[in-house]
Amino acid sequence: MTVIQLPFVDFSLFLHGTADQRGKAAKQLVDSFVNHGFVRLQKHGISRDFVQQIWEWDRAFFGLPEEVKMKIVHHPGSDLQRGWSRKGTETTSKLFKENAENSPKGKGELLDEKEHFDCGPHGDIEFPNKFPSDKDLPGFKEFIEKYFDMVQGVSLEIMRACEVGFGLPENSLVGLCTPAASELRMLHYPPVSLERLETGTIKRAWPHTDFGIITLLFQDGLGGLEFEDRNKPFTFVPILPSGENELIVNTSQTFQRWTNDVVKAGLHQVNVPPHMSAITDGYIPERYSSVFFLKAHREVSVGPIEQFVTEDRPAIYPDITALQYQQEMTGILY
Numbered sequence: 001m002t003v004i005q006l007p008f009v010d011f012s013l014f015l016h017g018t019a020d021q022r023g024k025a026a027k028q029l030v031d032s033f034v035n036h037g038f039v040r041l042q043k044h045g046i047s048r049d050f051v052q053q054i055w056e057w058d059r060a061f062f063g064l065p066e067e068v069k070m071k072i073v074h075h076p077g078s079d080l081q082r083g084w085s086r087k088g089t090e091t092t093s094k095l096f097k098e099n100a101e102n103s104p105k106g107k108g109e110l111l112d113e114k115e116h117f118d119c120g121p122h123g124d125i126e127f128p129n130k131f132p133s134d135k136d137l138p139g140f141k142e143f144i145e146k147y148f149d150m151v152q153g154v155s156l157e158i159m160r161a162c163e164v165g166f167g168l169p170e171n172s173l174v175g176l177c178t179p180a181a182s183e184l185r186m187l188h189y190p191p192v193s194l195e196r197l198e199t200g201t202i203k204r205a206w207p208h209t210d211f212g213i214i215t216l217l218f219q220d221g222l223g224g225l226e227f228e229d230r231n232k233p234f235t236f237v238p239i240l241p242s243g244e245n246e247l248i249v250n251t252s253q254t255f256q257r258w259t260n261d262v263v264k265a266g267l268h269q270v271n272v273p274p275h276m277s278a279i280t281d282g283y284i285p286e287r288y289s290s291v292f293f294l295k296a297h298r299e300v301s302v303g304p305i306e307q308f309v310t311e312d313r314p315a316i317y318p319d320i321t322a323l324q325y326q327q328e329m330t331g332i333l334y
């Protein structure tokens with residue numbers, strides 16, 4: 001049996017290399033997106049130190065008393081997610097009918113065993129951010145805003161690499177992402193018993209694809225993220241933490257729509273980490289991760305862009321705005 005190896009791309013070659021190196025790195029990135037919907041980036045410009053700080057803030061936020069997190073609770077609906085979503089709120093299983101089809105019948109709702117904090121761009125007027133007060137968690141808002149800007153910047157460089165890799169005009173993708181409408185998410189997966197997972201109605205996250213253009217992800221040392229083996233649809237391969245300060249990037253639905261299915265969204269889930277040694281007394285330890293959903297500017301269309309529409313490949317998706325699309329998809333999650 002051959003296990004798929006997800007390629008590593010040294011992104012510093014795109015950021016700082018010669019024209020030839022930039023072109024090669026961009027091609028590797030785009031090939032991995034097309035083939036797997038996923039890639040791992042090394043030397044992406046976010047330091048190991050900074051990633052450690054993400055885990056510290058993750059622990060600080062999720063360690064707050066429930067009544068403090070309740071002050072910024074997210075209310076389910078089609079509005080963009082802001083503030084704290086408690087366990088059992090977002091239900092990724094609803095995004096793919098295969099989840100219900102594959103589950104043991106009559107076992108009830110398929111829930112995610114996770115809580116998260118979400119925020120949008122600074123000073124978002126349409127969907128205001130909800131941060132804990134300075135009294136409840138001093139420094140959190142400042143850290144998150146700095147992190148947002150940093151990772152939005154890396155995302156736009158990845159979009160530039162996609163422009164080069166696909167031979168698209170400069171700014172044809174980057175220009176669709178400004179002003180920023182992206183979302184940053186901090187995640188906590190509480191400890192969970194194997195017994196509970198074995199009911200077949202609970203997963204850390206059910207197989208799903210994300211709604212934005214691309215998703216940038218850091219996971220802690222425990223692991224658990226898995227991507228689809230496209231040779232065997234709806235089966236999954238773990239992305240083992242390599243210890244290399246890697247940034248995992250997956251393609252999402254807006255990219256699939258823009259490229260008229262040339263770049264398909266990467267299907268993924270969060271499962272029991274593959275090393276059984278991580279399991280103590282029948283419990284899987286808690287896990288932290290953080291994701292950044294690069295989103296198109298809200299007024300931009302998520303229909304196919306002109307370079308991906310030809311006589312042989314007519315437009316598959318309708319022209320609706322990124323905001324309409326996002327709200328439609330968010331509503332399905334509850």
Ligand SMILES: O=C(O)CCC(=O)C(=O)O
Binds near residue numbers: 205219224268289
């Ligand atoms: O925690 C992870 O590794 C994945 C999270 C995820 O897929 C999501 O929030 O969309």
Ligand SMILES: [Fe+2]
Binds near residue numbers: 208209210268
């Ligand atoms: Fe996801």
